[in-house]
Amino acid sequence: MEMKLPGQEGFEASSAPRNIPSGELDSNPDPGTGPSPDGPSDTESKELGVPKDPLLFIQLNELLGWPQALEWRETGRWVLFEEKLEVAAGRWSAPHVPTLALPSLQKLRSLLAEGLVLLDCPAQSLLELVEQVTRVESLSPELRGQLQALLLQRPQHYNQTTGTRPCWGSTHPRKASDNEEAPLREQCQNPLRQKLPPGAEAGTVLAGELGFLAQPLGAFVRLRNPVVLGSLTEVSLPSRFFCLLLGPCMLGKGYHEMGRAAAVLLSDPQFQWSVRRASNLHDLLAALDAFLEEVTVLPPGRWDPTARIPPPKCLPSQHKRLPSQQREIRGPAVPRLTSAEDRHRHGPHAHSPELQRTGRKVPWYPSDFLDALHLQCFSAVLYIYLATVTNAITFGGLLGDATDGAQGVLESFLGTAVAGAAFCLMAGQPLTILSSTGPVLVFERLLFSFSRDYSLDYLPFRLWVGIWVATFCLVLVATEASVLVRYFTRFTEEGFCALISLIFIYDAVGKMLNLTHTYPIQKPGSSAYGCLCQYPGPGGNESQWIRTRPKDRDDIVSMDLGLINASLLPPPECTRQGGHPRGPGCHTVPDIAFFSLLLFLTSFFFAMALKCVKTSRFFPSVVRKGLSDFSSVLAILLGCGLDAFLGLATPKLMVPREFKPTLPGRGWLVSPFGANPWWWSVAAALPALLLSILIFMDQQITAVILNRMEYRLQKGAGFHLDLFCVAVLMLLTSALGLPWYVSATVISLAHMDSLRRESRACAPGERPNFLGIREQRLTGLVVFILTGASIFLAPVLKFIPMPVLYGIFLYMGVAALSSIQFTNRVKLLLMPAKHQPDLLLLRHVPLTRVHLFTAIQLACLGLLWIIKSTPAAIIFPLMLLGLVGVRKALERVFSPQELLWLDELMPEEERSIPEKGLEPEHSFSGSDSEDSELMYQPKAPEINISVN
């Protein structure tokens, strides 16, 4: 368990697809990353070895300008969603869910029923196709010629900047093999081309009014072999479907709407599937009827049909819609599931068997280095290096504060580098990043005050704690105790995370306020005023200087100072000149308190604001991601810049000038006993037991999260090997007096996120598909080597003001607190029921029960806080066990169904969008559905609870 690394809160949403259907993994292993179930991103089915229908790009060419200037113009396109050409604005609309009028579908149906349907048409070129399509009895030869010329006319696509150029109107028939209908340059250069996966096919709908036709002309063609039909489509793709909908002039936008209906039909995965296999008109109409059976209808009086619905975040599974044949085709995929996916199918309460397995990592070892040879790893190293250094600085500064300098920034850098690099080389899951974490910091602070209370020599005592912890952890490894993690539910984790976050917030504010004691504010009535610089001289009489106190101010009013050699030089200058600063005001430094407060607030709010940049509309996504990922680095830089600009004597980070321990007078090796009696080395087992609970929790929950099935890790996990490494490193760091390290959830997730492999091809409105993680040891290793080298950054680090670090500290606490579902439930307490977001939780659990659950959590938190404030604070890891007990007791208060929603299920995605008017305005992604099985997800420890 660790507090969130600033700036990385968003990763869980993007990197951890949450909504995994519990029972539907066979055909659809990763619906959370986008509308993949039926979409073009057939990566997963390819991986499973099942051939899938190619993706279809559909384009609507409309015939405009009757009667004077007939021309074809592309007015819409579909892959998953609809894009409409805004003719006046000259741009494609944002992708949106297409809406249709029911009559247009019905008209289309009757037009197709009476029209020409060619399935497996052998045409090899547009010319052949046009000839076949116009072979209709109702057309006179003259009309047929006109129509053919019209159909061969080159359509205008939006990309074409040149005007209409009907270059084919006069071409004479060519041979079928003739390759002069090669795609135009624009078609190949179309940026959409790169978004479509290889093998994609095109479908074209031609629709419009043609005055010289006496009756409507409908044709639907499926080409036997897809062929590039010249510049018919915007993108040079081989065409599979061709649909012609022409007719005499009629009122309204009849043919436009019919064309859209045909395009929407073709873009429907189910219709596509059927029509690819249709053998006659009847099959085609049956597919259309099946589509109609499934449509959603919005009543006219309550819905403006021209409104555009944005693509939902995730789509409902199409599995139910599959006809039996299709299901059979998909069926064989099931046995070929990867073991990770297979493992996952044990239902919501089963835990991953990684917890039982010990890692077998040797066969992967060479590839762990070879797989890192990719440019992406370079940027990952930079990003994680900066995050690690920020962590090392922040925790180093805080540890130095907490332990009175027994540890400091130098130890933090050194320990991070040594422990991290060693872990990356040895561990079972080398993607894990070791770091100081919040709980351990809190415990270390308590341990230090404990040892101070008993006048112990801290480092030797700590060494024994470390030895005991390592021993306990090795016992845990030997007994394969990682399976115990399953007893910790979200209730426990949230309570713990909330406590740690509150301690962070409390400490940050407390330390900031402490500065105002060190640098007091001079109030008008204050008497600590004035300072003289006195030089040694005959008249100087030191005993005359009386420190004024507010109580007896009148006594000094007419005091004879009797100074001879004195000046009004500032104290530092005075000392430099050989004088002595004298006076009650010599020790007060004005302005520092408020300036520190400004720095504190600035770095806090700046980091918070940068974090929000990620979801703003401004700047390209690369810039946004950069700003938000590096929010804490940038906030520290801003704080340092402000401080340097004004040049005030704010308290700065203490950095040793040379490579030696921060605590003066100790060597690198901690002596095993120091000044402590020998029996303290045995007594240390008690706090070690508490620490072991912490370490175990922190380490194992992180490991479970990192090895979640949705990350599709190929090389397996190594739960016990990792815990073993942590235990060994614990020994090492204790012996050297370095901080203790465990796996840090958020920074490790950030590491994995920066190594994501994603499909580049994705349709407009679709999210990129997640392919896997570059699993290797090299990035982590390089990061820690760089961190080690950064020890020599000391001359730079000493410019960092402490208030800035306190601000970052506060930011970390607030960010961690705001990321847990518990916080959202507390917020519900303040919201009138009417304005509450439409959370699934609230659809299934009565509000009073939700509030009761929240209130119990709040009460537990209050109790924890009280215990934490007493001298018994050091036992706080035991509180964890108490929380587990409370959670067990809750099973008598709440029904299993309620606990499922309140405690078991993964938190839903945030759906509370700030409204614009007085009325609440919900977003409604497709996942916002009570029946969607996407919402049910097996219980696993979640990253939200972590405190970095």
Add this chain to the structure above:
Amino acid sequence: MEMKLPGQEGFEASSAPRNIPSGELDSNPDPGTGPSPDGPSDTESKELGVPKDPLLFIQLNELLGWPQALEWRETGRWVLFEEKLEVAAGRWSAPHVPTLALPSLQKLRSLLAEGLVLLDCPAQSLLELVEQVTRVESLSPELRGQLQALLLQRPQHYNQTTGTRPCWGSTHPRKASDNEEAPLREQCQNPLRQKLPPGAEAGTVLAGELGFLAQPLGAFVRLRNPVVLGSLTEVSLPSRFFCLLLGPCMLGKGYHEMGRAAAVLLSDPQFQWSVRRASNLHDLLAALDAFLEEVTVLPPGRWDPTARIPPPKCLPSQHKRLPSQQREIRGPAVPRLTSAEDRHRHGPHAHSPELQRTGRKVPWYPSDFLDALHLQCFSAVLYIYLATVTNAITFGGLLGDATDGAQGVLESFLGTAVAGAAFCLMAGQPLTILSSTGPVLVFERLLFSFSRDYSLDYLPFRLWVGIWVATFCLVLVATEASVLVRYFTRFTEEGFCALISLIFIYDAVGKMLNLTHTYPIQKPGSSAYGCLCQYPGPGGNESQWIRTRPKDRDDIVSMDLGLINASLLPPPECTRQGGHPRGPGCHTVPDIAFFSLLLFLTSFFFAMALKCVKTSRFFPSVVRKGLSDFSSVLAILLGCGLDAFLGLATPKLMVPREFKPTLPGRGWLVSPFGANPWWWSVAAALPALLLSILIFMDQQITAVILNRMEYRLQKGAGFHLDLFCVAVLMLLTSALGLPWYVSATVISLAHMDSLRRESRACAPGERPNFLGIREQRLTGLVVFILTGASIFLAPVLKFIPMPVLYGIFLYMGVAALSSIQFTNRVKLLLMPAKHQPDLLLLRHVPLTRVHLFTAIQLACLGLLWIIKSTPAAIIFPLMLLGLVGVRKALERVFSPQELLWLDELMPEEERSIPEKGLEPEHSFSGSDSEDSELMYQPKAPEINISVN
């Protein structure tokens, strides 16, 4: 033109319905305030004298528990939108747009086609109704009895906490007139009852599976006279429709969905209209078919049918859907339109004829006082009083700064009270609130520096400016020049508003930074250090005190101070004790600079945050509205509290201790010449001309906005009378040396908003209907009398620190700047096209043209800023005319169509909702439609441009 009053930015959205169809006003005068065209809020049609069909409340009772424990349970209800009972959570869902599956509609159609249809059924009670409905041949007598008993069983409503109590199962037949089927207490106490207007009727759909039926049983009943059917419905309303859909068990939720389909049909205004007039089954089915013709269809693959769509902000006009008979019925309303509405029908470019009319207000005068006798007026007075006082304090403080005390807070209070009260008594539009406004403040500042540059006696010079302005204004009144306002388009107004806002922001920050010169920050190397308190004595030698300068610091190092009687008392104490503070540090007050900065930032951000509370989900709407309306008052209070808590000597608001002009030594009457040469009184005509332009703009644009047709003012406007009043008051205030006053847009709008009359009855999901404004003179008068009495607040006002006022000043500038469409277009420059909000503007104008327009505005703004920074700044009202010229020239650059979207149309409602993930997530209110005529609105000056 005036800057926005803090905290009142939201009013324009709520109080000023923007989307008025230009040509469809006949049947539908106010579609902007909610889905009124067809909804239950038939106030406007009642006003127009056209009887309208009553509102229908529809309830779905489902038969659950077959076969053991049959019971009826209400599972859904509809008025405008659907509310679903969340059975598990025990709460009603938020109202949402109902979605249906097409097959359920088709099944319903065939069930009704084969079933029993009773139109104008004479039943007088549930019993009679049940008897009639069960009179079906297919039922055996035994089954009929069972069915009747079942139908008489009392349904469970969510409100009922008691369980099922089939109290009617055993009742024997009663007479039709028997009144024992009285509604239950729960039915009458249902809170929904108050939301429905009087005359509302109920429709009930009973649906479910009944195993003992051999075939489906469908019945549709329209009662001849609506009658309360016992506790059948949740609310005790007379029932008009009754629909029974029962049948043998089938797979899925067939009957539930059919029941929903029937309910949605009944809730459709068009279907309702038809079915109320249907005379046979054929009519009923035709109405259903007409409904099907109009539905919107969402494809199954791209839309999760269980997602809930929130009610759109405004609905499309149902006018096109009306059959001809209905249109005829609605037709006669047209001639009965009020004159204000009639006036509005001249198309998008006509201006309101108020501009030509002079006010005839005398007949309304008595009612102007009697109409104020309502409780609402009390809270309006409180609210507007606080806003006025805040304005008076802020502008008073700033005017004092700007004119070196020639005017101050006292003048501001006195002038506001006198001018405001006089205006409220005399003016044509007494809802207007007079106030100091941004442009006049800026001009006054420029005028002051001008007169200082020429060493003029300011107040006499200003008097002559006022005399000339009054003269010019009276000329404008005499020539009825108000019609000129039409030449100012949004381009001009936005440019001007942006300039004023930027000046506000620049000045606020500048004044704040100036404080750091007054209270310098003591840097470590600074030599302005030290201060002694010297008492008159023999050894004291004043000439020895040399003010240290950084340059020759070494000279004073070993200076012999030779002090005998001295102490280190703080300067104020020292002076009190009879000594003299001596030393370079005596005048520096530490900590003030940073503390002032903190106060400045705190009040700014606190006010901004409070403003945003209005649209948050927390707290009941009353609290939110209060917090956001009083944001500036609360921010000032917070600042004062912080300041008082720390007790530092921050610069405070200068308030005179007695009732006399702030400038020492002047009487209340300004002498007409003072020390100025006589010819300056003539030369004053030149700046007066400039000021007249400002005053004219500011006053008339506000007047046009306040008298907009959508506020439905009954008592008419008084454009010229108002300008006349302003001119006369100008004379008065100039003669007394008080600030100048014109109508303040935002505070006047806030005044009107606090006097809105709204319909209390509104259906779930519907917004309250706007009925009108309480037009009277009393609230304004009381506000200004109270403001006058507040002159005696001086002992309190002197605790307000100036940095707090600067913060509010900054807030006003930022709020005004962020409210104009220009700012949104500037933001577009920074957004990648992909992430831009789906604004209508962008659908119709190419992005490059939008950017070009924005760039031209930016260039104009830059030019204005440069002119403003030169000594010629005082001519800035002339820039307005320059902007008009630029706007004219733009007509050669942009097409009329583009200018229509960029400059003419009312700004669309903000639709840019911060997205949650990486992908942009648009809200899609129903108004987001390119074809909806709701979006086209006649050009009128908009309030966004105003600077309070």
